[in-house]
Amino acid sequence: MNHKMKLIASLTSPFARKVRIVAAEKHIEYALVVDVPWADDTHVPEFNPLGKVPVWVLEDGKTLFDSRVIVEYLDSISPVGHLLPKEPRPRITVKRWEALADGITDAAALVFVERKRPDAQRSPEWIQRQLGKVAAGLKAMSEELGNQAWCTGDTFSLADIALGCTLGYLDFRFPEIDWRRAHPNLSELYDRLMQRPAFKETVPAA
């Protein structure tokens, strides 16, 4: 245990932001290694065969990916501020929220990449398909949140962190998607999340 744990991440990755927020909320120390997986000189494939961030490097040099595996591990190694309930049903409900929020981010990220392709390679049908998932996912989150304070009711959890990272990513890459007007309850929750230092300090910036 003589090596500090490390997080390999880019500062714009919404999945890495989720890990950074979970580590901060749980007061887990680590060294942040910034690496952009799209760069020619990236070292990410040496740590994750999938070439994606975030990657978590344990004290013994073993690596963990992807973000869902990392945050589950981080929640289990520290008793500070549990983010995942122990009981099977509430636990899987939080993980379902995470899958929904991450799924919206995945669809939006595909649109972002597709839009950067040259005209001849770009598929408007593919972009529309993914944007449909973003819209349907936002609607589902809003309906499931209803008028509750947090995603699963009265308690702040990983579900809220995942939701916040998705909404922050949409603000960053898709300012034209007016999710605040369409879903005022998501907007209120996001504003409440942004009062937490862990969120404030990890806002993606170009």
Ligand code: GSF
């Ligand atoms: C997704 C990671 C991912 O898409 C997770 O960790 O939850 N399911 C995974 N990472 C992107 C950066 S970003 O959009 O967060 C990535 O590293 N892409 C590089 C590539 O080659 O796809």
